[in-house]
Amino acid sequence: MPPCRRFGRTFKGGVCGTARVAGAPLCLFKPGGRGTRRCASRLRFAPFAARQPANRWSTDMADAEELKRAAAAKALEYVTDGMRLGLGTGSTAKHFVALLAERVAAGLKVTGVPTSEQTKAQALSLGVPLATLDELPELDLCIDGADEIGPELALIKGGGGALLREKIVASAAREMIVIADETKTVATLGRFPLPIEVVTFGVEAIKLRLKGAIATAGCDGELKLRHKADGKPFITDQGNVIVDAHLGRIPDPRALARALEEVAGVVEHGLFLGLARRAVLAGANGISVITP
């Protein structure tokens, strides 16, 4: 049995052979005739075989991570030497930063501007050179995840609470590429609660004004202040709080964005309109790259 070209190992009871699935570098693991499973991570490869009898939920979770990593790997193809990169936040962006770090270790020269303290810590720990947006106010490319991807690549972002810095960094970049597993795509935005970052002063009054603004854009739904697991309000990297708007449907995202921007106390909202120029989506059938 030839060893896996990616991992350099031969796996007992099965064949591991690298392949490109619809352009994405994935390793195909064929455990002894029991079907083909995908593995995109050296570290998780061995446990994967042992995981065969695991319950459906954990298998789905693992598959979702593999898809995120596959999207991140494809997006890496758009990165070239010397680029100034916006580095997104979230579980998909985390895969991108990890893969980017491997390329940096192999000699790629890039400078990243992180969109959160979390991403900054990850990038620093992996040796990715960083700068602040003040030092690099113009970026070549920003790569980030999203919570929902609607028509014309309109996005909802901010599930991880980093929407403010994410929007500033994406706006500073010549191009934004959004990376996600394909379950994030929707025909109409709004199933994912829309994060709205507001100042900590007068939150209840701000929520009342938000309710009215949301109604003028033809939407309705509950507004909830975001809390952490310990019950305390979630505080963003900029020291603000987040109100999540559970709207269900956003028929006119531009109208809603305009209405939200008029409410005093709103710092930013999670509607990213006209920012993403490309989406790299990973699904069961491979990778697709879509443009608005």
Ligand SMILES: O=C(CO)[C@H](O)[C@H](O)COP(=O)(O)O
């Ligand atoms: O906007 C974000 C963080 O503020 C993330 O990009 C978004 O929540 C998607 O995260 P994940 O890749 O973990 O699904």
